[in-house]
Amino acid sequence: MVNKYFMAVNGALLETQTGSAVVELSSAQLAEAEAVYAVGELENTLYSVVVLNEMGSQLYSPLNLRKLLGEATSEAEYIIFSRASQISVWHDQHRFCGRCGGVMEHHSVDLAKHCAACGLVQYPRISPCIIVLVTDGDRCLLARSPHFPPGRFSTLAGFIEAGETAEAAVHREIMEEVGIQVENVRYHQSQSWPFPHALMLGYFAEYAGGELAPDGVEIEEAHWYHRDHMPDLPPSFAISYALIEHFMLGKV
Numbered sequence: 001m002v003n004k005y006f007m008a009v010n011g012a013l014l015e016t017q018t019g020s021a022v023v024e025l026s027s028a029q030l031a032e033a034e035a036v037y038a039v040g041e042l043e044n045t046l047y048s049v050v051v052l053n054e055m056g057s058q059l060y061s062p063l064n065l066r067k068l069l070g071e072a073t074s075e076a077e078y079i080i081f082s083r084a085s086q087i088s089v090w091h092d093q094h095r096f097c098g099r100c101g102g103v104m105e106h107h108s109v110d111l112a113k114h115c116a117a118c119g120l121v122q123y124p125r126i127s128p129c130i131i132v133l134v135t136d137g138d139r140c141l142l143a144r145s146p147h148f149p150p151g152r153f154s155t156l157a158g159f160i161e162a163g164e165t166a167e168a169a170v171h172r173e174i175m176e177e178v179g180i181q182v183e184n185v186r187y188h189q190s191q192s193w194p195f196p197h198a199l200m201l202g203y204f205a206e207y208a209g210g211e212l213a214p215d216g217v218e219i220e221e222a223h224w225y226h227r228d229h230m231p232d233l234p235p236s237f238a239i240s241y242a243l244i245e246h247f248m249l250g251k252v
């Protein structure tokens with residue numbers, strides 16, 4: 001088994017000057033690290049993320065996470081990239097106990113941190129979101145958020161609120177963002193989405209009534225697109241693209 005390491009500082013992954021996201025490190029280098037977490041095994045290699053101190057990180061540059069995810073050659077590799085990023089964010093954001101302010105320490109058994117003073121345990125945070133492609137016969141609804149690249153349209157998405165079911169979130173988000181009703185909501189697949197720690201639950205839904213009325217805040221434009229005439233779509237590694245592709249292939 002070969003050991004390879006992602007490097008992180010302040011919750012962000014780093015790359016070498018030659019653009020490599022993983023490196024091999026000596027035991028002396030590992031001993032100076034702030035923390036080391038295993039993130040997964042693939043093809044006889046054990047990947048870990050090593051959290052460097054400010055000094056140790058100076059040889060490296062921030063990595064473009066979207067670019068890295070786009071370079072994944074398999075779902076297994078994508079998961080390792082996503083997990084490395086999420087664990088480095090979690091390590092950075094859970095240094096102190098949210099209950100008593102004590103310093104959080106590594107849990108002895110789980111991938112978790114615990115507070116020696118009050119016993120609070122914190123696991124890596126995952127934020128569930130719904131992402132949904134609304135269809136109406138041969139047309140589907142795509143929308144753009146103000147922060148998208150020019151010309152890009154995608155599926156609707158949003159966070160699930162505390163106490164809410166995923167299905168209720170589908171109905172609520174679509175109504176809030178574009179003002180229409182949907183029916184026949186059905187689950188398709190999920191994807192870990194490390195921006196910064198989302199779990200996207202992918203759905204299809206059918207148009208059931210109402211006029212398109214983008215909220216102007218999260219959604220600046222929304223239109224119906226025929227399956228043969230699509231606008232600029234999200235990158236192929238994104239679940240939004242997988243949902244749209246499924247529709248374009250006539251499987252919805």
Ligand SMILES: [Zn+2]
Nearest residue numbers: 097100115118
């Ligand atoms: Zn505490």
